[in-house]
Amino acid sequence: MGTSEFAKEILKSIIDKVDVALVVSQPDSLVGRKQVLTPSPVKTFATLNNIEVFTPQNIKTDFSKIEEVQPDLIVTCAYGQIIPKTLLDLPKLGCINVHASLLPKLRGGAPIHRAIMDGLEETGITIMYMDEHMDTGDVIDKDTVKIDLDDNLDSLTQKLIVCAKALLIKTLPTLIDGTSKRTKQSDSDATYANIIKKEDELIDFSRKTREVYDKIRALDPAPGAYFTMNGEVVKVYSSEMGLGKGTPGEIINIYKDGIGIATQDGEIIVKEIKLAGKNRIKVRDYLNGIKRDNLLGVVCNEK
């Protein structure tokens, strides 16, 4: 059971290892400006591989289809709905979840984004039994992944996918032969990774350079961190940390391929942006089309 691109990769890794009887995913949803009915990545992949797909609107009440299949094991990954107790008790080997953090850290829907945004140096994958709450079940196994200073959301996700596949393949046999372990989570050590909201995407220049830098890379390539300049939305995808000084939010330097904006303790140099109505471009290109001098001294996020 899963929905996202990440979950799709997990499914891909086990598809030839075990007999996947049924794939459960979120219903097709209306996406984007055109409100096109789009199936989830998991559904698309499963259909392509001739696996039956079930997409209940509400799994709490609509799960008879799953009971019919009589699964030995249920594996979920970023499914998006809470699984009812009846279903949790159904498979004899249990219901396990693949979560992209080192639980009990970063419980919730956006563990990868938050790991980078919080400036962590490592995160990882946890495989756990599910219970009736969000990411609170007993841990079976976990593995650590390092976060490099130049990782962004995409690169870290790729690393985690590799890690998750390996860990799952290692774990599955132990579940089947009963040698797997089971460790309770320490609730007092728990932290939470809430899903990213619009206000989480706004860059706050009154914070430290490193925090701004982390936010930008945590949201690259999507949905993108942003700030406003002369009332226009500017999304930022890549940046570097600099040492300039100035009032937070003020543009203090124009480089050949970057714009330096003052933060609380330094300067963030944005390198790749997207303006309203435009495509993602390098700041170098952006600077080719405008009068550079007009930018100096502009204070961002005003108005």
Added chain:
RNA sequence: CGCAAAUUGGAGCAGUUGGUCAGCUCGUUAGGCUCAUAACCUAAAGGUCGCGGGUUCGAAUCCCGCAUUUGCAC
């Protein structure tokens, strides 16, 4: 049929009382300067101004339709 903006040489842009309007900043190619250079100088190539209609003596510039991209909403 959610709201809105954009579409000009390889890139980013300028260009509306419609008539030198095809231009700027880069890039590219060739040559030069230099110990050397991503720095500087000179020259050149490169555009059916998104597509299709319409108005007009004449449209990148006005009107209608379509496509694509993007912001917001969802």
